[in-house]
Amino acid sequence: MATVQQSIDIHVPAHAVFNQLTHFEDYPEFMDEVEAVQQIDDRHLHWTTRMANRNVEWDAEITERQADRCIAWRNTSGPTNIGMVEVEAAGPDDAHVTVTLESDASQVPGSMAGESASELSRRLKLDLARMKDFIESHGPGTEVWRSREHGAPIDAASPEGDRGEPRNAPIPTSSYAAGSEGWSSEEDSASPVASQRAATGRREFPVDRPMDALRADHHLVRRLFDNYFHAGDVDDKRDAGSHVLLLLEMHTSLEEGVFYPRVNDADASLVERCEQDHEQARQLIDRLKLMDESDPQAEQLFHELADAIFKHIELEEHQLFPKVQQAGLDLSAIGHEMQAFESRMIAARQQRSVAPGLRH
Structure with missing residues (x-):
């Protein structure tokens, strides 16, 4: 047990x-x-x-x-x-x-006896991340909830976005660099570079709601980690792992290049904690880049990275973002700066024949 x-x-x-x-x-x-x-x-x-x-x-x-x-x-x-x-x-x-x-x-037919608590904990953590996305995607205003004692559920229109996708659908690798080798974010593409919209895998940057752009990255990185942990062989793990690292590096650059400096006045101590989280993640990413995808320690390191990133997401979404929303900052100006910064990142990677995946 x-x-x-x-x-x-x-x-x-x-x-x-x-x-x-x-x-x-x-x-x-x-x-x-x-x-x-x-x-x-x-x-x-x-x-x-x-x-x-x-x-x-x-x-x-x-x-x-x-x-x-x-x-x-x-x-x-x-x-x-x-x-x-x-x-x-x-x-x-x-x-x-x-x-x-x-x-x-071990009571499940065909399972390995003595499956570790850490494996069960990992599965539960991913289920909870999907549960969070599912519940938040509907929001209290859609009234999809109901109790059996109070009758049938109320049908609600699907919110805008990607919520009509199949459950746990994998991120298509065509949204990213093809022919990637290892876990370096400096990947080479074996196919023509996609257009900017296809490369980012999203609609236009929500310049008036810059934190929605960051939340979209959070949603995507959860799915990318899910892809990695469910990958069936070494090649699939390599591709999924490289996609995780690529998104994290671009997301980190976007926050450190524009978002954190512009929202520091909202709560400097929270911004500092977020920057410390980035440094911790950066160290784990650097270690992963030195590993071969078949290294048995790599998956454990990915678990550590996922734990750190999920905690960081909670810190941003439930502490920093509300402070920013209440601070009276010019969010539209911040969004336009983030859009321009992201466009420069994408252009630079396209020049290196990399098709990054930012939003889903």
């Missing part, structure tokens, strides 16, 4: 987050191995998953439910699994979510 716990902050009111988490049919949207969840009644669920390349199904019973606070369950058939999700208000528009799981993966 392994017990793991992970937490994440979500920029949506706590009651709305809790209601979404009781909408079990949506779990396949953000849980990697879950194919379907059927709610039999107010206390019983039937899960269909794909684990260790096999179909695995089980029944579960909801053992505790406190409105807007927590929900707990245990499996009544299939592999042993006991879990709890706790939701805590972190302000009027934010929630802190903690998931605790006690699981025995």
Whole structure:
């Protein structure tokens, strides 16, 4: 048995987050191995998953439910699994979510006995990152949440953006440099360089909302890490890893070149902490560039990098960005500067026949 716990902050009111988490049919949207969840009644669920390349199904019973606070369950058939999700208000528009799981993966047919708690923790962390994106993409204003006791869900129009994509869809490698070798960001392209829009993989830079551009990078880097951890062979890991490092280097340059200097007055101490996070990430990236993708230590280093980046994203989105929003800065001017800076970066990389992937 392994017990793991992970937490994440979500920029949506706590009651709305809790209601979404009781909408079990949506779990396949953000849980990697879950194919379907059927709610039999107010206390019983039937899960269909794909684990260790096999179909695995089980029944579960909801053992505790406190409105807007927590929900707990245990499996009544299939592999042993006991879990709890706790939701805590972190302000009027934010929630802190903690998931605790006690699981025995060795009971899954075809799985490796004694699967480590660190592997289960990694999977849970990626699921929570997808859950955060899923819930925040709808926002409280779309009213997609509902409780079974209060009738059917309300249909809402899909928000603008990329939310119609298949669950956990991989980032297409055509959005990046082709023929990359190793994990250096100085990649050579084996095909003609794409147009600026294709190279960045996004629409026009939102100059009046520069923090939305940074949030889009955050969303994309989560998916890129997901690609890396799910890559099936060494070549796929090499490509996925190079895409992660390329995006991180361009994103870091954009923030350090324009955003941080222009928002320093909003909270200098937070900006300094963000810059320290960048330095930590830079050191990990430099170590990865010296490694071969087949090095057994490389994946562990990518785990360390993912942990550091996910914590940094939380710091920016839930502490720095709100301070910037409240500081009365000229965000449009900052956005125009960021757009010009990004355009220069893209042009420089196109000259080196690199097609960087910035926004999704």
